[in-house]
Amino acid sequence: xxxxxxxxxxxxxxxxxxxxxxxxxxxxxxxxxxxxxxxxxxxxxxxxxxxxxxxxxxxxxxxxxxxxxxxxxxxxxxxxxxxxxxxxxxxx
Numbered sequence: 001x002x003x004x005x006x007x008x009x010x011x012x013x014x015x016x017x018x019x020x021x022x023x024x025x026x027x028x029x030x031x032x033x034x035x036x037x038x039x040x041x042x043x044x045x046x047x048x049x050x051x052x053x054x055x056x057x058x059x060x061x062x063x064x065x066x067x068x069x070x071x072x073x074x075x076x077x078x079x080x081x082x083x084x085x086x087x088x089x090x091x092x
Contacts (some may be wrong), residue, residue, distance in 0.1 A: 002075050004034050005082040012062060013041045028071040030081055045083070055086040 001021045003004075004009050014020055015038075022033035035042050045056050052058070058065045059082040065073045 001077065002030055002072065002079045002081060004030060005080060007083055007085055010041060010044055010083065013044065014038045026071065026075060026077055027060060027065055027073045027081060030075060031058075031071070057084045057086065058082070059084060 001023050003019045003021055005015060005019050010015060014034075020034055020037060022030045022037075024030035024033050031045070035045075045053060047053055051070070058071075060068065060075065061080055062082075065071065082088055
């Protein structure tokens, strides 16, 4: 099993859990497993075309999947996936 770490703003869509365990061989399979358990999360993470939203970053064990094999990145037993939404804004 791999653990997906859910950021605080999205926990309301996963029963207030900070992590969700899924059985998967790739990041894509893990995310599909997460969405199968919590379908209301889909609109916050993916576009209507099924692409990961531009402001959503995924990390496997602290490695950005954009620099690995993206959603086809292989997972091993016990890997951790972190969902990290980009944060913008601030004041001058």
